[in-house]
Amino acid sequence: MGLRIDQVTKAFGGTIALDGVSFEVESGEIVAVLGPSGCGKSTLLAVIAGLERPDTGDVAWNGETLLGTAPYLRGFGLMFQDYALFPHMNVFENIAFGLRMMGMDKSQVNARLEEVLDLVGLHGFEKRDISTLSGGEQQRVALARSLAPRPKLLMLDEPLGSLDRTLRERLLFELGEILRNLRQTAIYVTHDQEEAFAIADRVVVMNEGKVIQVGTPQAVYAQPTSLFVARFLGLDNLIRGVARIQDGATLIDTSLGSIRVDGQFEGELTVLIRPNAARLHAEGELLLKAQLLERSFRGTICRATFLIHGERLRFEFPSDVMLEEGKTLLLSLDPKSAVQVLR
Template sequence: MLEILAIHKTFDTTPALRGVTFDLPGGLIGALLGPSGGGKSTLLEIIAGLQPPDSGDVRWEGRSVLSTPPHRRGFGMVFQDYALFPHMNVFENVAFGLRMQRLPAEQIRGRVAELLNLVGLGGFGRRSVTTLSGGEQQRVALARALAPRPRLLLMDEPLGALDRALRERLLLDLGRILRELRQTALYVTHDQEEAFALADRVILLREGQVEQIGTPQEIYHAPRTEFAARFLGFENILEGEAVFEGGAWRVRTPLGVLPY
C-alpha cells in the first residue's frame, strides 16, 4: 500500500502542496486528477524521490521511503515525453532496467519478449526507437517501466502528447495491461475522462489540496464541493441551505425545497 501523509511543498513563497494525504491499496490504479498547476506532477516527483517534500511522509507497506534513493525504491515511472534512449533500439531500451539488476541474458531476453508482446510490439525489438510513432514510443516506455516488476508504477500525463483517437485506444490497452499484471499504479492527468476510464480510485487536487477522494462513480454522482462539480462539467448548480424538516433532511433553493 502507498501512503501519502500530510505532504507540504513550497517553491519560493508559492505553496505547491498543502497537507496532501491519501492512500492507495496494492493492486489498484489511482488517478491524481485536477487542473494544471494543482500540484499533481510535484507530488509524483516526491513519491519517485526526484525531489524532497518540505514536510510529511511517503510510505510503502508501512515504511517511509523518503530516505531511500530513487533507484532503490522499486518504483517505475513513465513520462509524457517518453524519455527513451535514442541511441538504443527497442530491445535495449526495455532491457535497460533488467541489465541494471544484473539478470542473466536469457532471463532478460525472455522478459523483454514477454513485455513487448504484452504492449503489442512483438517483433519490434531490433527497431530504432527514432523510427517509431508516438504511440509506439509510449508503448516502449511502458514496457521499459514494467520490465523490472516495479512495486509501484508512476505515470505523469503519459498520453498527453498523443492525438485524441490514439489516446483513447492506448488508454484501453493501458487499463488492460495494468489489471492483467495487478500492477499498483498512480496516474497523473487533468482529463476527467481519462481518470474515470482508467482508475479504481480518484484523488481530485485543487491548488495543492485534496478536494475529494473516491471511486469514479462516487465522485461523478456525488461531487462534494462546487469546484468538484464544475470541474466535472456540471452546470446545473444551485445555491441552497440544508435544513432538517419533518424528520428528514431537505435543501431550500430559489426553486423550492428539494429532498437531500
C-alpha cells in the same frame, strides 16, 4: 499494505506545490490522481519517486518510510509525460535498461523482453531507432520500459496526454487491461476525468496542491462534495439557494422554486442539478417551464440548453428525443436523484 502518503508538503521558492497531501494506495490498486494542470500532480509523483524531497510529511511503503531511500533503490517505475526515452538507444536497449541495471543475465533479459513486447504489442520493433517511432509507439516503448523491471509501484504521468483521441481511447483500454491483468499497483496522473474514471479503482481529486476528494469513480461522479469537483467534472448546472427546515424536512428556496432534499442543511448554499435527470413529462414533483435555447448532437445523447426562471441549465436526453429550438416545454425533475447540495 502499499503506499502511504502522509501530510506531504512541498514548496518551490514561494509557491506551494503540495499542501498537506495524504492518501493511500493499496497493493494491486489503480489510483488516479485527477486535477487541472498546475495542481501539483507531477510534483506529487516526483516526491513519491524520490526525485524531490518533501519539505514535511512522509512517504512510506508497507509501513516503512522511503525518505532516506534513493530513487534508484525504491523499485518504483515512472512513465514520464514526455516518455524520456533514451535517444542513443534503440527500442530493445531502452526496454532492457532497467533489467540490465538489476544485473539480469542475457537470456533472462531476452525472455523478459519477449513477455513485455508481447504485452505492449511491439514485436518486430526491437532494432528500431527511437526517433523513427510515432507517438503511440513511443508511448508503448515507455510503458514497456517502466513495466519490464516489475516495479512494486508504477506511476504514469499523463501517459496519453499527447495522443490523438482514437489512439488515446484504444490505448487507454489496453493500458487498463494490462495493468489489471498484472494486478499492478499504479498511480495514474491525468487532467482528463474520462481517463481517470475508465482506468482507476479510486480517484484522488487535487487542486492547488490539496486533496479535494477521494473515492471510487462512481462515488466521486455521483456525489461531488465541492463546487470545484463538480465544475471540474463538467457538472455546471449550479444554482444558489437558501435552506430552511419545515416540518422536520429540509427545503431549499431557489429560483426554480422550493426543493425538498434529504439531510440537514441551513443557510446559503449551492445546489447541483444533474444533467441527466430531466424528463419531458407533464407531471411530477418538480415541474419547470423551460425555453429551449439550443441543442447540440453528441452521438448517442443530445445536450440541450434551457432558460428556466432566468437560469441557464443544461440537460441531456437520448438523441432520438425530438426537441425544437425556441419552443417552451415542461420538464419534470425528481428531486431525490436530480439534486445534490454542495457546501
